[in-house]
Amino acid sequence: MEYKYLGKRIMREDSYERAIGKTQYTLDMERKDVLFAKLILSTKAHAKYSLDISEAVKVDGIVKIYTSKDVEHTNYYNSMEWFTGIQGKRDEKLINDVARFVGDRIGIVVGKSKDSVEKALAKIKVNYEELKAVVDLKDSIKDEFIIKNDTNLCYKKSIAYGDFEQSKKDADYIVKTSGSTQKIHHLAIEPHICLSEIDIFGNLIVWTPCQVAFAVQMHISRILDFPYNKVRVIKSNMGGSFGGKQQPILEPLSAFITLDLKKPIMLYMDRYDTLVGTVSRNPVQVDIETAVTKEGKILGRKIDAYVDGGAYDTNATSIVNAFMKKLFRLYEIPSQCAEGKSYYTNTIPGGAARAYGGPQSHAISELNIDDVARKLNMDPCELRLLNLAKPYQDDPTGGPNLGNAQVIECMKQGMERFDWYKRKENIYKKNTDRYAYGIGVAAATHGNGYKGAFPDFCNVEFTLFSDSTALVKISVHEQGCGTIASLTQIAAEALDLEPAKIRMTEADTLYTPYDAAGTQASRVTFVNGGAIKKAGEQLREKLIDTAVQLKNFDRKDVYTDNGKVFCKKTGESVDYSELVKFAEKNNFEAMTVYVHHEQEANPASFAVFFVEVKIDKYTGIVEITDSLAVHDIGQSVNPSLVEGQIYGGAHMSLGMALSEEIVYDEKGNVKTNSLSKYHILNSQDMPKIDILLIESEDESAPYGIKSVGEMSCVAPAPAVINAINNALGTNITNYPATPEKIIEAIVEKESSINN
Numbered sequence: 014m015e016y017k018y019l020g021k022r023i024m025r026e027d028s029y030e031r032a033i034g035k036t037q038y039t040l041d042m043e044r045k046d047v048l049f050a051k052l053i054l055s056t057k058a059h060a061k062y063s064l065d066i067s068e069a070v071k072v073d074g075i076v077k078i079y080t081s082k083d084v085e086h087t088n089y090y091n092s093m094e095w096f097t098g099i100q101g102k103r104d105e106k107l108i109n110d111v112a113r114f115v116g117d118r119i120g121i122v123v124g125k126s127k128d129s130v131e132k133a134l135a136k137i138k139v140n141y142e143e144l145k146a147v148v149d150l151k152d153s154i155k156d157e158f159i160i161k162n163d164t165n166l167c168y169k170k171s172i173a174y175g176d177f178e179q180s181k182k183d184a185d186y187i188v189k190t191s192g193s194t195q196k197i198h199h200l201a202i203e204p205h206i207c208l209s210e211i212d213i214f215g216n217l218i219v220w221t222p223c224q225v226a227f228a229v230q231m232h233i234s235r236i237l238d239f240p241y242n243k244v245r246v247i248k249s250n251m252g253g254s255f256g257g258k259q260q261p262i263l264e265p266l267s268a269f270i271t272l273d274l275k276k277p278i279m280l281y282m283d284r285y286d287t288l289v290g291t292v293s294r295n296p297v298q299v300d301i302e303t304a305v306t307k308e309g310k311i312l313g314r315k316i317d318a319y320v321d322g323g324a325y326d327t328n329a330t331s332i333v334n335a336f337m338k339k340l341f342r343l344y345e346i347p348s349q350c351a352e353g354k355s356y357y358t359n360t361i362p363g364g365a366a367r368a369y370g371g372p373q374s375h376a377i378s379e380l381n382i383d384d385v386a387r388k389l390n391m392d393p394c395e396l397r398l399l400n401l402a403k404p405y406q407d408d409p410t411g412g413p414n415l416g417n418a419q420v421i422e423c424m425k426q427g428m429e430r431f432d433w434y435k436r437k438e439n440i441y442k443k444n445t446d447r448y449a450y451g452i453g454v455a456a457a458t459h460g461n462g463y464k465g466a467f468p469d470f471c472n473v474e475f476t477l478f479s480d481s482t483a484l485v486k487i488s489v490h491e492q493g494c495g496t497i498a499s500l501t502q503i504a505a506e507a508l509d510l511e512p513a514k515i516r517m518t519e520a521d522t523l524y525t526p527y528d529a530a531g532t533q534a535s536r537v538t539f540v541n542g543g544a545i546k547k548a549g550e551q552l553r554e555k556l557i558d559t560a561v562q563l564k565n566f567d568r569k570d571v572y573t574d575n576g577k578v579f580c581k582k583t584g585e586s587v588d589y590s591e592l593v594k595f596a597e598k599n600n601f602e603a604m605t606v607y608v609h610h611e612q613e614a615n616p617a618s619f620a621v622f623f624v625e626v627k628i629d630k631y632t633g634i635v636e637i638t639d640s641l642a643v644h645d646i647g648q649s650v651n652p653s654l655v656e657g658q659i660y661g662g663a664h665m666s667l668g669m670a671l672s673e674e675i676v677y678d679e680k681g682n683v684k685t686n687s688l689s690k691y692h693i694l695n696s697q698d699m700p701k702i703d704i705l706l707i708e709s710e711d712e713s714a715p716y717g718i719k720s721v722g723e724m725s726c727v728a729p730a731p732a733v734i735n736a737i738n739n740a741l742g743t744n745i746t747n748y749p750a751t752p753e754k755i756i757e758a759i760v761e762k763e764s765s766i767n768n
Contacts (some may be wrong), residue, residue, distance in 0.1 A: 018505040024095070029691070034626060042279075047277040050275065050281070055116065055119050058141070059681065068138075070130055073129060076125065086298050088237075089103040093365070103326075105327070121266060123278070154319060165356045167326060171350070172337050172341070177313045186388055187303070188302065189301065194377070196675035199255040202253055204283055209268050217244050219245070221261075223262075224258055224490050227528060230600070234265070245523045246520070251492050256365035256367050258697075260292070277333065285687065288686050292328065294373075295322065297373045299373070302314070305389070311346050311385070312348065316350070318352070328364050329355035333354070337374070339370055345401070351410070368723040371458075402421075404513065414480070417712075419645040424643075442737075447629060448627055449630055449741055452624065454732055457727035457731075459618045459724040460535060461536060462535065464611075465615050468530075477604040485501075488518075502547075503538070509574060548608040550606065568581075576589045578592065616647075642659050659702070662725025663702055664693075668698075668749075669748060671691065741755070
């Protein structure tokens with residue numbers, strides 16, 4: 014469908030200021046008499062401790078040093094709770110009285126300057142009584158040493174349909190794959206930060222880049238027993254999140270200090286603090302067995318997942334559910350059963366991370382699909398085409414219908430664009446004694462919000478003013494990816510007013526309407542965009558009604574065009590601004606609508622990633638020589654922003670495949686505690702990424718729009734591992750495929766051949 018503003022490459026309003034470094038972030042904000050605060054983080058993985066602050070308090074400018082005794086009166090909490098009707102296992106304090114991982118909060122230093130804070134931190138002595146640490150997931154599963162409660166098992170959940178045992182009997186082959194994914198850091202450019210203060214009316218004001226403002230408000234009120242209606246949370250500019258700022262980490266602590274000292278507090282973290290002391294993507298160990306006929310039809314699949322939850326419950330429950338949910342919406346499989354279990358370890362807690370369970374579930378399941386293809390001597394693309402989900406297929410577990418699923422079209426058009434068959438035929442002709450080439454593919458799916466699982470609604474107030482400018486009050490968060498620009502284009506399309514005349518707010522719990530979930534779960538353009546579409550259309554209808562009243566137009570002949578209402582029959586028009594004035598003067602009302610919106614569906618988004626790799630067999634270094642990302646996007650709001658999301662998502666996923674990993678030694682010390690040791694792909698490492706958008710109308714989505722931001726960081730990783738195995742004839746299944754692992758796999762393969 015052709016739209017006036019949707020699908021257009023409209024430049025973001027804030028592009029220039031961000032590009033030249035003029036944009037102001039939380040740490041740039043200045044307040045009179047502001048105090049700076051920084052956490053004291055444990056250097057032991059599991060220990061009782063005591064703090065010697067005698068020398069630190071003597072440092073000039075130090076105001077106070079908080080210990081666990083200072084927060085004993087506050088409530089326990091779980092930062093993954095994002096709305097008032099949900100309750101997780103609350104097992105954390107603002108300052109924990111036992112250190113449970115390297116990076117755990119054991120104190121806070123507050124001073125008049127960052128310099129004084131840093132000097133005091135260097136003088137604090139921590140006396141540790143070390144306890145047994147369980148660092149490895151496999152050790153935690155054994156339950157030989159219990160680090161919390163009466164078992165290391167935190168949570169388990171099973172989902173199943175059909176008869177898997179019967180499918181095994183009916184199958185010609187059972188193909189098993191075991192593999193693991195690693196802990197990954199979000200690595201946003203901006204480390205975690207929070208500013209809190211008290212205004213002249215005694216209200217607590219919190220400025221934060223956290224993605225869920227109302228959740229921050231909820232946690233602060235409950236943890237600190239402070240009136241809900243006196244907590245104002247304002248979303249400040251965000252220097253990236255990728256899920257790392259989805260849950261409140263610093264905000265309750267900063268609020269606590271502000272209420273205690275009655276001063277503005279800037280609580281900040283540096284890169285080391287963020288790497289070791291926030292949250293990470295949960296690692297998993299996955300065992301899969303697939304029952305398949307010799308023709309390639311998958312009859313059944315069984316998945317067992319073991320999740321490293323980290324030191325606290327934080328994400329250990331939610332991630333199991335999210336991991337399993339995505340396993341049932343990509344392929345059409347008659348019977349499937351999945352069981353997920355999460356366990357405590359003395360490592361950094363897991364937290365929300367881009368695509369939330371999708372990278373882990375597809376990381377191993379897509380390797381298993383290639384294992385099946387090899388067993389059948391079948392092309393991996395053709396095997397997928399035989400089994401991929403079809404349009405309007407039901408979720409077999411009772412979840413929302415998949416909607417107009419176009420993953421088969423993604424695969425078909427991607428194979429043609431990537432010239433799959435020709436590459437497959439010729440790829441090994443490129444090989445030399447030193448270099449091996451291979452191609453790989455992987456498919457993936459993701460959702461569009463929480464519909465079918467949790468409350469997923471939002472509210473929006475849309476106002477048109479007498480100068481024909483408009484204001485959309487909505488509680489969204491710009492994460493740097495163009496959220497505001499995209500939603501403004503949706504508002505422009507709905508109201509039929511150029512985007513430059515529309516202003517979109519970000520979340521402020523005092524004046525923007527309540528949102529049940531915030532900027533998470535790939536819901537923003539889908540749910541918030543749906544609300545804006547509904548409000549804009551209602552406002553446009555109100556304008557048309559007013560025009561009919563003012564000009565006595567025949568309503569059947571009326572239409573709008575870029576800020577005016579026209580009558581086809583007479584050719585006469587009236588500007589929106591005149592209608593606003595008339596409505597206020599004669600109808601005693603503002604040109605405003607308020608909409609409560611709950612999306613009625615949750616169709617699936619899909620992607621297929623194709624890749625070619627070149628591997629140095631002497632060093633194990635992988636070069637990605639070409640790649641193609643194909644996305645079932647529904648309707649692209651702004652192709653430039655969509656492509657930016659796909660590039661960024663691919664960067665994260667390729668890093669997962671090849672290099673990124675938080676590494677611990679046997680005592681729980683973090684070996685990758687700096688950017689010189691935590692290896693991401695640099696700009697020169699990034700390959701050419703061709704992008705193909707499959708646009709199709711999905712009537713269950715606003716303007717057909719579906720998510721892309723999280724979806725984009727799922728399929729590239731397994732596609733790369735499949736390509737490496739294709740090139741070398743290996744069976745690497747543990748992420749990341751570092752040079753060391755590749756050389757080890759090559760040696761193991763050669764050894765098995767020689768023997």
